Amino acid sequence: MSAEVTKEAVETVLDRARARSLLLTDCVDDTELIAQHSPLMSPLVWDLAHIGNQEELWLVRDVGGREPVRRDIDDMYDAFKHSRPTRPELPLLDPAESRQYIRTVRGKVLDVLADSNFDGKPLERSGFAFGMIAQHEQQHAESMLATHQLRSGPAALVATPAPAVRRKPLHDEVVVPAGPFVMGTDDEPWALDNERTAHQVYLGPYAIDRFPVTNGEFIEFIDDGGYSRPELWSRVGWRHRIDAKLTAPLFWERDGSTWWQRSFGTDKPVATRRPVVHVSYFEAEAYATWAGKRLPTEAEWEKAARWDPESGRSRRFPWGDDAPDETRANLGQRHLSPADAGAYPDGASAYGVQQLIGDVWEWTSSGFHPYPGFHAFPYREYSEVFFGGDYKMLRGGSFGTDSVACRGTFRNWDHPIRRQIFSGFRCARTLSGHV
Numbered sequence: 001m002s003a004e005v006t007k008e009a010v011e012t013v014l015d016r017a018r019a020r021s022l023l024l025t026d027c028v029d030d031t032e033l034i035a036q037h038s039p040l041m042s043p044l045v046w047d048l049a050h051i052g053n054q055e056e057l058w059l060v061r062d063v064g065g066r067e068p069v070r071r072d073i074d075d076m077y078d079a080f081k082h083s084r085p086t087r088p089e090l091p092l093l094d095p096a097e098s099r100q101y102i103r104t105v106r107g108k109v110l111d112v113l114a115d116s117n118f119d120g121k122p123l124e125r126s127g128f129a130f131g132m133i134a135q136h137e138q139q140h141a142e143s144m145l146a147t148h149q150l151r152s153g154p155a156a157l158v159a160t161p162a163p164a165v166r167r168k169p170l171h172d173e174v175v176v177p178a179g180p181f182v183m184g185t186d187d188e189p190w191a192l193d194n195e196r197t198a199h200q201v202y203l204g205p206y207a208i209d210r211f212p213v214t215n216g217e218f219i220e221f222i223d224d225g226g227y228s229r230p231e232l233w234s235r236v237g238w239r240h241r242i243d244a245k246l247t248a249p250l251f252w253e254r255d256g257s258t259w260w261q262r263s264f265g266t267d268k269p270v271a272t273r274r275p276v277v278h279v280s281y282f283e284a285e286a287y288a289t290w291a292g293k294r295l296p297t298e299a300e301w302e303k304a305a306r307w308d309p310e311s312g313r314s315r316r317f318p319w320g321d322d323a324p325d326e327t328r329a330n331l332g333q334r335h336l337s338p339a340d341a342g343a344y345p346d347g348a349s350a351y352g353v354q355q356l357i358g359d360v361w362e363w364t365s366s367g368f369h370p371y372p373g374f375h376a377f378p379y380r381e382y383s384e385v386f387f388g389g390d391y392k393m394l395r396g397g398s399f400g401t402d403s404v405a406c407r408g409t410f411r412n413w414d415h416p417i418r419r420q421i422f423s424g425f426r427c428a429r430t431l432s433g434h435v
């Protein structure tokens, strides 16, 4: 998405989001759509109608000023009013009604889009509300993908294999010298409130891993007693490790000397060159301590990803300002797994750090706080109510994230115990002296 947003571009991202939602819900039968596959997730049919309801609220009613389609269901699909475990008890629209509802809403939205001139009220400027809704639908598509990973039963999704590398690359660190950089954005048209404003941050020298930590590296941590050595864990992390009986990443199982991983209904030996996924913040933190390192802060992650020391500006993406494509990042549920470390050399940042965008969300050590000059837009519930909560920031997007909901400035947050999300990490280290 360039700074100049066209209606064609808006329609493309809305269409792509809808195709994804339908693919994720048409591949299983109605019983599976209504079922709750895990108390951590909504029934898929709730996600589907909720997507339509948010689209109706923001685009049909607010931007378009049109009559409500289904005002009577607003409460049921309000994520703040009903927590995930309670959603199956609601008198939800059934699958056929949900599909009809989202189709009706989308038809009206296309009329609103045709009438909009992308200026006037802030919500409409550069098509922001349309972009926000496309991002929202794709974020639910990623949640629905997580639901698919949690459901039992045979595989329902098909994907092409992720790219592999023939020779294992050197898993070294990249040095980022001390100095200022620009964090956040003022001019990304569809950036959300928490990504704003652009501001200068000074960082001391540090080193950051060129690649996310791989399964093979994580197995070394397990084999070295990583899950049974409290000194590697934070106090709260260790308590959680004991309570939740963590012994390996989620969906892993050991058979003799082989680790197996369940992935969307199929069991496969763990692929050692791929970034590890489905680990909590606490596991990432323990690994980093074991490796003699630490997790990067959010600012360190973003400087390594976006700052171009030569031009003295921050890029939209690690490789530059062009939108992601399949040669640069593993996004968009194309492969349904991370790709080998080293599979995207063309996606390297100015410092040479790779696979920052796509593959796995990367835990950072930072909590969720506003940037200087923050103001809530378009509503407090998007970000502000979460500031200062029990969250850690995740950056970069995963193989399950669409490019519309992923950029160098995009900020995601979750509880440190979470691991049904597509979460991994890379490590960093403070350097002393002049670099």
Ligand SMILES: [Fe+2]
Binding pocket: 050, 054, 079, 136, 140
């Ligand atoms: Fe939502």
